[in-house]
Amino acid sequence: MRLLSPLSLAWLGLLVPLVLLYVLRRRREERSVGSTLLWEAALRDLRAERPWRRLIPHLSLLLQILVLLAAAFALARPAGLGAAPSGAYLAVVIDRSASMATRDAQGQTRLERAQGVARSLLGGLPPGGRGMLVGAGRNALVLGALSSDQVALVRGVDVLDVEGGAADLNAAVALAAERLAGAPRGSRVLLLTDGAESAPVTVEGLTVPVEVRRVGAPADNTGLLALDVRADPSPGHPDRASLFVRLGRTAETPRQVYVLASVGDALVASRRVDMPARGETSLMLAADLPPDADGRAPFVSVRLADAHGASGAEPFDAQPLDDLRVAPSPGLRRLPVFLVGPRIASIERVLRSDPDVELFETTLARLAERDDDAPVLDGLVIYSGEVPDAPPPGDSIVVAPSGPTAFELAVGSPTEAPRVVSWAEDDPRMRFVSMADVHIVSARPLRAPGAHSLVETNAGPVVAAYERAAGETTVVGFDPGDSDWPTQPSFVVFFRDLLERARTHRARGGVPAAGLGEALSVPAPDGEQVRVTTPAGAELHARSRGGLALVPIGAEPGVYRVDASGRQLAALRNLDAPEEVDLGNRITLVGGGTASTQRIAQAEDHRESWPWLALLGLVFVLLEAGWATRRGAA
Amino acid sequence: MSSAVVVDADEPRLRPGSSLLEPEFLRRLERLKLLARRRFRGAASGSRRARAKGSSAEFADHRPYAPGDDTRRIDWNAYARLGELVMRLYVAEQDLAVTLLIDRSASLGVGSPPKIDVARRVAAALGYLALAQGERVGVVPFAAGVGRPLEPGRGRARVGKLLRYLDSVEVDGTTDLGRAVDAFLARRPRPGLVCVLSDLLDPGGFRRPLDRLISEGHEPAIFHILDAEELDPTPGGDFALVDVERGTRVEVSLDQHAIAAYRARVTAFLADVGGYARSRGLSHVRVGGDVDFEDALLTYLRS
Numbered sequence: 001m002r003l004l005s006p007l008s009l010a011w012l013g014l015l016v017p018l019v020l021l022y023v024l025r026r027r028r029e030e031r032s033v034g035s036t037l038l039w040e041a042a043l044r045d046l047r048a049e050r051p052w053r054r055l056i057p058h059l060s061l062l063l064q065i066l067v068l069l070a071a072a073f074a075l076a077r078p079a080g081l082g083a084a085p086s087g088a089y090l091a092v093v094i095d096r097s098a099s100m101a102t103r104d105a106q107g108q109t110r111l112e113r114a115q116g117v118a119r120s121l122l123g124g125l126p127p128g129g130r131g132m133l134v135g136a137g138r139n140a141l142v143l144g145a146l147s148s149d150q151v152a153l154v155r156g157v158d159v160l161d162v163e164g165g166a167a168d169l170n171a172a173v174a175l176a177a178e179r180l181a182g183a184p185r186g187s188r189v190l191l192l193t194d195g196a197e198s199a200p201v202t203v204e205g206l207t208v209p210v211e212v213r214r215v216g217a218p219a220d221n222t223g224l225l226a227l228d229v230r231a232d233p234s235p236g237h238p239d240r241a242s243l244f245v246r247l248g249r250t251a252e253t254p255r256q257v258y259v260l261a262s263v264g265d266a267l268v269a270s271r272r273v274d275m276p277a278r279g280e281t282s283l284m285l286a287a288d289l290p291p292d293a294d295g296r297a298p299f300v301s302v303r304l305a306d307a308h309g310a311s312g313a314e315p316f317d318a319q320p321l322d323d324l325r326v327a328p329s330p331g332l333r334r335l336p337v338f339l340v341g342p343r344i345a346s347i348e349r350v351l352r353s354d355p356d357v358e359l360f361e362t363t364l365a366r367l368a369e370r371d372d373d374a375p376v377l378d379g380l381v382i383y384s385g386e387v388p389d390a391p392p393p394g395d396s397i398v399v400a401p402s403g404p405t406a407f408e409l410a411v412g413s414p415t416e417a418p419r420v421v422s423w424a425e426d427d428p429r430m431r432f433v434s435m436a437d438v439h440i441v442s443a444r445p446l447r448a449p450g451a452h453s454l455v456e457t458n459a460g461p462v463v464a465a466y467e468r469a470a471g472e473t474t475v476v477g478f479d480p481g482d483s484d485w486p487t488q489p490s491f492v493v494f495f496r497d498l499l500e501r502a503r504t505h506r507a508r509g510g511v512p513a514a515g516l517g518e519a520l521s522v523p524a525p526d527g528e529q530v531r532v533t534t535p536a537g538a539e540l541h542a543r544s545r546g547g548l549a550l551v552p553i554g555a556e557p558g559v560y561r562v563d564a565s566g567r568q569l570a571a572l573r574n575l576d577a578p579e580e581v582d583l584g585n586r587i588t589l590v591g592g593g594t595a596s597t598q599r600i601a602q603a604e605d606h607r608e609s610w611p612w613l614a615l616l617g618l619v620f621v622l623l624e625a626g627w628a629t630r631r632g633a634a
Numbered sequence: 635m636s637s638a639v640v641v642d643a644d645e646p647r648l649r650p651g652s653s654l655l656e657p658e659f660l661r662r663l664e665r666l667k668l669l670a671r672r673r674f675r676g677a678a679s680g681s682r683r684a685r686a687k688g689s690s691a692e693f694a695d696h697r698p699y700a701p702g703d704d705t706r707r708i709d710w711n712a713y714a715r716l717g718e719l720v721m722r723l724y725v726a727e728q729d730l731a732v733t734l735l736i737d738r739s740a741s742l743g744v745g746s747p748p749k750i751d752v753a754r755r756v757a758a759a760l761g762y763l764a765l766a767q768g769e770r771v772g773v774v775p776f777a778a779g780v781g782r783p784l785e786p787g788r789g790r791a792r793v794g795k796l797l798r799y800l801d802s803v804e805v806d807g808t809t810d811l812g813r814a815v816d817a818f819l820a821r822r823p824r825p826g827l828v829c830v831l832s833d834l835l836d837p838g839g840f841r842r843p844l845d846r847l848i849s850e851g852h853e854p855a856i857f858h859i860l861d862a863e864e865l866d867p868t869p870g871g872d873f874a875l876v877d878v879e880r881g882t883r884v885e886v887s888l889d890q891h892a893i894a895a896y897r898a899r900v901t902a903f904l905a906d907v908g909g910y911a912r913s914r915g916l917s918h919v920r921v922g923g924d925v926d927f928e929d930a931l932l933t934y935l936r937s
Contacts, residue, residue, distance in 0.1 A: 028874040028885055034741030034749070034864060035809075035835035036877040036884045038903060042895035043886060 067621050087128035088186035089146065091176035091208075092118045094160060095193035096137040097167035098516065098580035101555060102194065102219055102318045110216035114192040115157050117215065121190065122153040132179060136172030136193075137163035138515060146179055164321055164516020164555035166577040169193065169201050169587075177206040195585035204591020214585060220251030222275055223322025223581035227302050227574070231330030232286070241330050243285040245302055249275040250582040257316075258305045261285050263298040263329075289329040297329045299559045299570065319583055321516065321575045324557045328572065335503045336379030340364055344384050344399055344479065346486035350495045357499065364388060378567070380502040384479075393523070393565065394471040395502040400479040401444070408466060409448040409475050418443050418457035429465060429474060429497050430454055433490045440485075443478035451475075468547065470523035471505060474498055516573045517555035524549050524564040533561040659755065662928050663762050696720040731786055731826030732764040732771045733852075735818065736803060737859070739777040740878045741835055743805035745861030745922065752859050753831040754800045755927045760829050761796045763931075765789065772823075773799055776814030777807030786823075808879040809836040815843035825851030831921075833859050834907060837880075841910060848914060855917040855934065858907055862923040865900060869893050 033039070100111040122131040125148065133144030133156045144156035169191065176189045191201065191212045203210040226246040233240055243261050254277050261269040268287035275281060291297055303324040304316045316323040336358045337351055343361070351357050358379075364386050381396040383406075391407045398406045405411060423435040435455050445460030446453075453461035454474070462477040485491045514521070522530045522544070530549035532540040535558025542551040544564075553560065553573070562569035575581075699708060699719035709722045734757045742750040761771045765788065772786030773796065784799040811832065818828075828847055834840045834856075847854045867888060875884045886892055904920065911918030921930040 028872045031873045031875055032744055032878045033875045034744045034833055034861070034878060036875050036880075036882045037835055037837060038864075038899045039875055039884045039886060039896060040882070042892065042899045043884065045895045045899065046891060 087184050088126065088188070089130045089132070089180050089183040090121060090125065090187065091132045091134060091146075091180050091189045092121055092157075093134045093136050093169070093172045093176050093189060093191045094118060094157075095167050095169060095191070095197070096135050096160065096163045097193075097197065098162060098164045098321045098555065098575055098577060099194055099196035099319065099583050100216075101162040101164075101321050102196075102216060102221075102583050103320070104216060104219070104318070109162070110194040111160065111162050113215040114194075115160060117192055117213065118157045119154050122157060123150050125150055132176065133157060133160075134172050134176045134179075135160060136167040136169050136191075138165050138168060138518075140168060140172035140175040142175065142179070162321075162517065162555045164518075164557070164573070164575050164577075166199075166579055167193075167197065168199075169197055170199065173201055173203065173210055174206070177208050177210065180208045183208060193587060194583070195587040196580070196583050197587045198579050198582075200588040200590040202590045210589070212587065212589065214587075218584045219318040220249075220253070220255075221317055221319045221322070221581055221583045222247065222249045222251070222255060222257055222304060223319060223575075224302060224304060224325045225280065225322075225578045225581065227300075227325040227327045229289070229300050229327045229329055237288055239288045239290040241287055241289045241300075243269065243287060243300060243302065243327075244282065245285065245325075246280060246282045247273065247275060247304070248280045248578065248581050250278060250584060252277050256307070258307065259283065259285070259302060260305055261287055261300055261302045263287075263289060263300060268300070297334070299326050299572065300329055301326050301558065319581070321555060321557060322581050325574045326557065326559050326572050327574075334358060335499060335506060336360060336377075337499075338362060338377050338379060338381045339384070340367060340381060341384035341386060344481065346480045346491065347382065347399065347495060350492050351499075353492070354496070354499060356503070379506065380499065391468065391471070391473050393567065395498070395505055396471065396473045397498060398473060398475040400482075401475065401477070406446070406475045407473055409446045409451055409464060411475075411477060412445040412447060412460065414442050414444050415457075415459040416442055418445070418459040418462060420455060420457050420462075422456045423463075424452065424454045427452060427454055427465075429501065430494065431497050433494045433497070435485075435490065437488060438483060438485045438490070440478055441482040443482070446475055446477045468523070470547065472501070514573075515577075516557055516575050517553065518573075520549075520551040520553060520560060520562065520571050522549045522551060522562050522564050522569065522571075523547060528565060531563040533563075535559060659758075663759055695723045697723060730764070730767075730769040731824045732760070732769050733786070733818075733823060733826060733828045734761055734771070734773045735814070735828055735830045735832075736773060736775050736800075737777070737809060737811075737830075737832030738775040738781065738803050738805050739807050739809040740805050741809060741833055742859070744878060745863065748805075749833060749859045749861055749922060750803070750805050752922050752927055753857075754803065756831055756857050756859070756921055756930065757829070758797055758800050759927065759931050761800070762793055763935075765793055765796065770826075771796060773803075774814075774818050775803050776811070776818070778810040778813055780814050780817040809833075810838060811836045811840055811843040812838050815846050819846065819850055823852075826853070827855060828852045829855045829857060831857040831859060833864075840907070844910070844914070844916070848916075853916070854914075856907065856911055856919065857930065857934075858904070858918065858920045860920065860922045865923045867893060867896060 094111070094114050096111070100114065101109055103109050104113075118133065122133065122144070125131050128148075130146050130148050131144070131150070131153050132142065132146040133153055135141045135143045143160065144153045147153060173189055173191055180187050180189065187208050189206070189208055189210045191210060192215055193212065194216045195212075195214045201210075201212070224245065225248045226244070228244040230242050230244070231240075232242040245259055247257070247259070249255060255275045257273050257275055259271045259273055260267060268289065269285040271283055271285055273281055273283060285302075287300070289298055289300060301324060306316060334356050335354075337360065339348065339351075339359065339361045341364060348359070351359055364383075367388070377392050377394070379394065381392045381394070382399065383396065383401075384399045385402040387398050387401055387403065387406050401411050403411065418440055420435045420438055420440070423433065424430050425433075440457070440462065443457065443459065443462040445457070445462060446464045447460065448464065448466060451461075451464040451466040453464050455461065455463035463475070464477075465472060465474040480486045480491065520532060522532070522542070524530050524544035524547070526544055526547065528544045528549070530542050530544060530551060532542070532551045532553070534540065534553060535556055540551050540553065542549040549564065551562075557574050558572075560571040560573060562571060696709065696712065697720065699721050703721050707722050709720050712718075712720050736753050736757050738750065738753075742748065742753060745752075757773065761773065764771045768788060770786040770788045771784075771792065773784035775781040775783070781803075784796065787795075809832070811830075811834070830844070832840075844854050844856070869888050869890065872887045873885075875886060876882070877884075908918055910916075917934055919925075919930045919934045921927055
């Protein structure tokens, strides 16, 4: 706690005359009377008639008043840490990076400590002061606009949580300083961080001073830096896979850890590792990863444990976010491909050349006969000729559409011998694809406002793609047989690129990859309820709007099971910021020189036990007053 | 009619400055004497009827004759009419025992004039008038207990002694009417008139002691002596009122609320004493303040 005006404590000297006023008796002229019996009775009558009785200057009463004042003063938390002068503005920037989830010996996270400091600051703004709250995550976010509403600001602090990645402190500080431009004298930006940030914070050129307060003490940590799972089948082990694991340790001492790989609750591989001090180690684990009873490929979890915490029930170390990583097994590379309509031999040859493709042939009529309860086509659907009215969930390809439209694309009239003039070399679908020597006999140009033109001819786009929340559709406006494209390598590469994209999309279940703690974007029809089961087993619900259901999740690594539109999807979340494994203090300020460096101060402990003591004091005062009045002493 | 008060020359003199021998006071006593005859009637043999039936001239009742009775009191007229011997009974007469129970506690020392002076004057007047009527007069001063009394006596010659005795009464101690009455009754005095001269400001109350007097055959007469300042305090000022008997200290600001509350208490106190006296058929006279001792005696004698 800091006193902004210590000289004001001199006012406490007034307590002396105040106490004397209470203690000293009032001088009264003595008068002898025959008896005071009638006076005593009269005064009793007077007291009985009044709703209050005369204040008797007991010393105990004076003490009670003082204790009461002190306790109430303490509960009000008047001049907490970093209090600002009257009328000044204060922008509190809180680091939300993954390292802020580090828990100390008292069981409190660094973020919780920062929240405690922020609460005391924003909840105790000086008269005329204003505060604002900025969250520093992957992006800077104003969580509480500049306001004197302390309740709203504290509420913003309460809902703050950790983002599972690195924080852009520079952007957050710059944003806060920009919002405080023109603020009264004494205003400042206060950055609350654990200091575990490699990127320096630039304070040069800012119009308001920046003060950095560290929360939490540096902590030892061992974390998983990377995990990759590759198929490694052998004659006796068709489902054998290799798990490549990379670990890092930021402590000054070595440590022995256990790396445990599991599928669901089943342990599939483990290894004891001697971690060096301040170093990294890589290892490879071999494990059989067969599909589950439903034929689904499993997800592999790798976590760290020590000899005593092999069950995983106890946290391995202070930073839990980097102690677990999940990855899909190689089995997820198997991609079902549904050919709907007349067979196109050139495409079928490409598909059959991929060993991880399972080919199914069907017709539009057969698909139309399916019940509504039939499982969705969980794979890549390739239409030739006719297409249905609505695209399927997931990825699809339309080749030589026969109708006037192919889903959302308008298909023009056939054009003879269109000449390829350009193609989208930067598009991932056209990776290593050259259309320079492709000649087309006849094609139908495609038109759609939101589609990407992949191959442009003098008659217009003949290959285009458009993306939806639930997947993407690539339309080829001509029959490959009406061109010499199948004879060229670019044809095979193009369809292989589409297969890889479909495989990737399917592996992540249609839920886009994102950082740890970022909301899940689940594609689902408008109005549909989406249910998400977190790695810890908690259920979250969200309703889809605009084709997407945004499900906010916490910074919890693992597999999130998604139930949407009857499909069972999965989303994987890992800590993908290796720098967050280092929990040490290394933050630097740039542009402020030595003075700025000195402004980096360790935040005082904000366990706030004194409010409890003050509350205890209040209870004591009430008990003492009750006892004294019962006893008639007051 | 004589206007002089007879004082025995051999008795000790009154202290200098005593108001009991002032000419004006003595003249007042003489005037009261005329009125007193209506109250204290009779001759030197005493004019009060005794409860026992005796030999006075006033007929009271008949009773059957019994052997040994004085044959001179047989009612022969009744024998002629009834043919039975009956005895004539007469009211026995004796002089009245007047006891002046005078409060000499410290509280009587306050007031302007001091209440003890008022009490002395009232007691002197009552004693003088009673002696003038041939009654037996005794004085018992009391505080927490009874002090050396003036033994009952009769005759005009005792007036001087009475006055000197009263003049010698000094205030001291706390009021305890109960203990005083107990001590007084322990002497087994002859039942008679007991004039209680006191401010009755006794924490123990006045009812029980007076009831005890009545139960022992005495007839108390209350002379309630209060000072003007006790009846109606002067408003204004912050005072620490000190009880001269108990030493109790009461801090009070004499504002209108305090004065009103005190007046209400005084009124209730006077009403309590008056109500008690009426309920017992006792004489009750307030003395002091706006009531002069002479007016108080007149009120008493006319009651």
